[in-house]
Amino acid sequence: MRFIIQRDQLIDSIQHVMKAISSRVTIPILTGIKIEASSEGIKLTGSDSDISIESFIPKEENGMIHAEEITEGSVVVQAKYFPDIIRKLPLKAVEIVADTNFQVTIKSGGAEFHLNGQDATEYPQLPVLHTDNCITLKNAVLKDLIKQTVFAVSTVETRPILTGVNMKLEEGSLNFVATDSHRLASRKLPIELEKKQFDFNNVVIPGKSLSELNKIIEDNEDTITISVTENQILFQTKHLYFLSRLLDGNYPETSRLIPDQSKTVIYAKTKELLQAIDRASLLAKENRNNVVKLQTKENHQLEITSNTPEVGEVVEELSTDGIEGDELKISFSAKYVIDALRIIEEEKVKIEFTGAMRPFIIRPMENQHILQLILPVRTY
């Protein structure tokens, strides 16, 4: 294998595939990056078994030469050293050669590296997905879906299925739902599908996979194609191939958790409410989950308080845009409400309560596609 490649393109690709590489893998060769040179260009692969990422650098694109003088072949290089070496090379062009003993030579200007590589045929083959179950979204739309739900997945392994985001298609919309059983985040995306083009339910994507994917895909109008099989999901852009395993098991039915009536409704400015709760939680650091109390007052006022005897107490008075229904005293995890408010870009939110011990709902005022459900904490 031999080729000359533009360093900047190579650095981008390395950064992408490194997102899948972990030093804690059971198959030693997976601590490396697979490099494959073909007449079309250079492909890098990284994998930790759960996530596999391929990044392709075409020989030529839009009249720009990315790679040249290609002799086909492949090799696996150590991910611990390769990225730093490429990043620090002195010139824009890099020559990479692998001999039959998997010795890799990297040359740029006066710098010459010889790295012990490994046989690429020992690298696990990525499964090839055969499916018609696919859907195409804009990058920016998928990033929103991820950002608005993935924070609510469970981080503990007691119910592994909850560490994933449930993706399902129902009634003309694509829905992402995540819950850790204390709070739930849900986002609907209305889509038009041709019949039979797409059919799946109970697809549960590991939260970690979506977080890594979100870091790689650019926030733009390009499109990404999602394909699903029984146990894997593939996200594919022009030069990127992101494969993740799906979680086993049945995702719980969450729709019945969502109350369909409310006793108290609060209308508030998203940012003001977020900041008041954030401040109220400052002294609640010591107690588990940063519990704060919220109480409705006269004249559309809210009072948010917390109290840690050894430190002190906070009282936040907040003017709302309106409070309807019963008086309310409720305690909740400041962290959960802050997480929920943070992903709401709309200026105003509506919060619906059905009593101090029942879950409450946070929604942007002018967007019915986002719903956040939070369970209160018993303190009163």
Next chain:
Amino acid sequence: MRFIIQRDQLIDSIQHVMKAISSRVTIPILTGIKIEASSEGIKLTGSDSDISIESFIPKEENGMIHAEEITEGSVVVQAKYFPDIIRKLPLKAVEIVADTNFQVTIKSGGAEFHLNGQDATEYPQLPVLHTDNCITLKNAVLKDLIKQTVFAVSTVETRPILTGVNMKLEEGSLNFVATDSHRLASRKLPIELEKKQFDFNNVVIPGKSLSELNKIIEDNEDTITISVTENQILFQTKHLYFLSRLLDGNYPETSRLIPDQSKTVIYAKTKELLQAIDRASLLAKENRNNVVKLQTKENHQLEITSNTPEVGEVVEELSTDGIEGDELKISFSAKYVIDALRIIEEEKVKIEFTGAMRPFIIRPMENQHILQLILPVRTY
């Protein structure tokens, strides 16, 4: 105590005094920030016994009102909570009140915090320095002196005196010297002093104190006054008072370590040399101290190499601006040479060797006031 203060000024002062506050102190009250309100303004103090920092916010400055409605008094607040609270307050103006039970109330807009404070009279008194031993430098000059030497202090406590920077006055110049016994960094600053104005030697300032000071003082043309007593040093700007203990013991005489002749001299471009050594050290991560080898070649060429059998090897070829004297093969810690080259702003350096086992000297070509001495490593 009561006053209303501009939040931004208060945040700056808090950030300064926080540099001296540690959660690992033996005197519990030192985990707090002392606040003193007087008719002139507000003074904050932080201390960990080794370093004490006072930051003063004048009531009024350049026609700007920083603090008003001041009722004199003092209190100590918990440094764990106070900075976050102030930073997150909703309005620009903050009211701070302490009652006779040291209960502190912080109000801004709809936010009201009640914090348990402590009696300021229990806070250790900072010593008042009485000395005529003082010298005034520009901030930017002092920052240079610190930056060019402090990185070479010892980080291990086997010889505590080496964890400090030796400041001395000799032959019309102020000298900063630091060494960890493997390398030495020295910076001279020619100064003119009136007779008897200033007299000291064997002043050893903890490296940590200088690093913290360097973070606080701004890189500008303002001046800073340095006063020295037997066991303390004070750095004073208009509104800042930075006091550090000095290290006990005699600083070793370092001037005799510096060779006065050389057998091989290399002239090189600072940045090129730095980058080549940095790359050569990439594969030497595993061995202690990142040892690399340097060898002079024909035609003013240098070869810098490293070799870690289980990983691979690097060969860097570098054109110099000239090599004079004997051929040379030498091994050294890449880290030490990188540290030394990094603080040199001049484009070119001169490196003087007196043999493979003798310390070598790195100096900027056009600045005789910086000298870096590095001991080689025996590998050949």
